[in-house]
Amino acid sequence: HQQLLVYATLDTVYKTNSIDDEYQHLLCANDFVPSRVTKLSTLQENSTIRFTLINGNLPVAVQVFTILNDEEYSIEFHCKHEITIERLRQIACKLLNVKSEFYQLTIDDVILDDNEMSLDAIDPDSTNIQLHLVCKAVMNSLITYENKTITLPCNKETLVSSVLDQACSSFCITREETCVYTLYALDADQTQIDSAMTVNDICGLFPEKQTKIPLLMKKNRVLKKH
Structure with missing residues (x-):
């Protein structure tokens, strides 16, 4: 257990615990590894954030881009090929601090509306995926x-x-x-x-x-x- 300021980033956790990201990473919610620049506040469910230290990293790097208040933002995390579109959307919305009910993911301007589809179905061999998070609210x-x-x-x-x-x-x-x-x-x-x-x-x-x-x-x- 460590107490850290909520506006700190994950990089602080790596440095505080002398974790070398050449060899080990911090797994969050058992299915994704946030990048080191991720704000801890976006990972909070309550006052405690739990991580699991894993050897190596998860195989797929996911980048998600979006526009909020006329400014472009992006986040990055690693996950497995088996992860679903629905779960990807949840993670992206969490890290970007937006309400998931108002957003959908796209790839190459194609809406990913099959929530149960996995990354495997999109590109089973890719280790780097770029997605966009688009607001669907009227x-x-x-x-x-x-x-x-x-x-x-x-x-x-x-x-x-x-x-x-x-x-x-x-x-x-x-x-x-x-x-x-x-x-x-x-x-x-x-x-x-x-x-x-x-x-x-x-x-x-x-x-x-x-x-x-x-x-x-x-x-x-x-x-x-x-």
């Missing part, structure tokens, strides 16, 4: 916070609490007990939005049908009772 929330605006995919059933969590994560905000974050619809009245509402509820605040919903996020201090 609705987006445009969230502005401190003069910066991000785009988050959503649908009518998406809870406002989920949008708020994702926004805080995207803005690299660490929740504090002394602060609370609130969303406001940028309608005529700048209506405060309850976290129990859905995106469909927000759409009702606008006179016309919205596919891009403008929202404002504010930080408010909580006054402690004495």
Whole structure:
């Protein structure tokens, strides 16, 4: 057991434990080896991240490219040929910190929509695969916070609490007990939005049908009772 800062990368774990990646690697979730530049925060399920030290590495290097808020990002990890498309998508979304329900994988502009298909079925001999993660959502929330605006995919059933969590994560905000974050619809009245509402509820605040919903996020201090 070691305590590390969540914004540290996997490289810190390798160096702290004197692991030589010429010979050994850290296996995560029993089926993939993240690259050393992977942020530990993306691997967290709870407060603990578990790794298994393995000799060598898994045989297939996977690169996944995507565009988030008009910027291109990429991640890399190693896995086995038997891994499924569904699992690849889950890993990619986890490492890129996006909601998997709104994304799909493509290879050479072909949508990989057979979730049970394995890498073997795509190219059994390849040891290097390049994929793209593409957003399939038809609705987006445009969230502005401190003069910066991000785009988050959503649908009518998406809870406002989920949008708020994702926004805080995207803005690299660490929740504090002394602060609370609130969303406001940028309608005529700048209506405060309850976290129990859905995106469909927000759409009702606008006179016309919205596919891009403008929202404002504010930080408010909580006054402690004495």
